[in-house]
Amino acid sequence: xxxxxxxxxxxxxxxxxxxxxxxxxxxxxxxxxxxxxxxxxxxxxxxxxxxxxxxxxxxxxxxxxxxxxxxxxxxxxxxxxxxxxxxxxxxxxxxxxxxxxxxxxxxxxxxx
Amino acid sequence: xxxxxxxxxxxxxxxxxxxxxxxxxxxxxxxxxxxxxxxxxxxxxxxxxxxxxxxxxxxxxxxxxxxxxxxxxxxxxxxxxxxxxxxxxxxxxxxxxxxxxxxxxxxxxxxxx
Numbered sequence: 183x184x185x186x187x188x189x190x191x192x193x194x195x196x197x198x199x200x201x202x203x204x205x206x207x208x209x210x211x212x213x214x215x216x217x218x219x220x221x222x223x224x225x226x227x228x229x230x231x232x233x234x235x236x237x238x239x240x241x242x243x244x245x246x247x248x249x250x251x252x253x254x255x256x257x258x259x260x261x262x263x264x265x266x267x268x269x270x271x272x273x274x275x276x277x278x279x280x281x282x283x284x285x286x287x288x289x290x291x292x293x294x
Numbered sequence: 295x296x297x298x299x300x301x302x303x304x305x306x307x308x309x310x311x312x313x314x315x316x317x318x319x320x321x322x323x324x325x326x327x328x329x330x331x332x333x334x335x336x337x338x339x340x341x342x343x344x345x346x347x348x349x350x351x352x353x354x355x356x357x358x359x360x361x362x363x364x365x366x367x368x369x370x371x372x373x374x375x376x377x378x379x380x381x382x383x384x385x386x387x388x389x390x391x392x393x394x395x396x397x398x399x400x401x402x403x404x405x406x407x
Contacts, residue, residue: 225382225399226337239392272336280325280386283395285336 184209188273188286195293201246201260203289205273208254213275215256216283217248220270232256268293298323298385300398308406313370315381315401323385323396326359326366331400332379340368340381370403378405 185208195201207213217229228241230248238248245264249257256273273286300317307313317326325344329337341350343359343366350357354377356369366385370377383398 223402226397228394228397231394241390279393279395282327282339282342283329283337283384284339288336 184275184284186273186275186284186286188271188289190289191287192290193292195263195291197265197293198262201258201263201267201291203258203271203273203291205256205258205286206254207275210254210275210277212253213277214279215250216274216276217256217258218272218274220272220288222269226272229258263293265293267291298383298387298396298398300383300401302401303399304402304404306404306406307373309375310372313373313377313403314367315383315403316365316367317383317385317398318365319385319387319396320364321387322363323387324363326363326383326385327395328357328366328368329382329384330379331382335379337382373403373405375405378403 187206189204214233216231218226219229220226230238230240232238232250235250235253246260268291271289274283276283298317298319305313327342328340330340331337341357346363347361348359354371358367366383368381380400380402382400384395387396389396
């Protein structure tokens, strides 16, 4: 069966510090991978998606970036965090574009 | 660009009452998915509707996809405390020249004590 992991589960970072969140998928190959952000009590905002290694599409211009160094690994990064980067970051995978999205447990980020 | 509007934002019900959330798109969707997010959790897939006018049931949950494939609804009969959470619809359509999943803002179901 397929599983998706995210870490860390929670993170408190000062403004201006760097960020690296990791997402890995097990039990499938060549998944489509997604990063979402969810502000408290709000909906899902798609940040990045990837259809293959090294292929990243950005949906929202901001100080975040994403990378896919391996088939089942997706990384969200920032060089300098802003207060507005606080939120719940969710990674998801699909077998194909129109299929079910399977979400990881998420990372709660608080920037102080 | 294409949007999916979801209403209401919140709904407070007494346990045992019914609950409905609606999604409306500005243009035709190829399909629509529904997800549930429990408090503190991550979204979990519930169902996908593909055909015009399709109706699917999961126990007390009834999902509908409109004839024009522009709207959808989720109805829960006789809510229980386990139904608490936020329900999201997400439809496949064109957004910023890309064919992708467009998310509604979610409806939060709150059970009154």
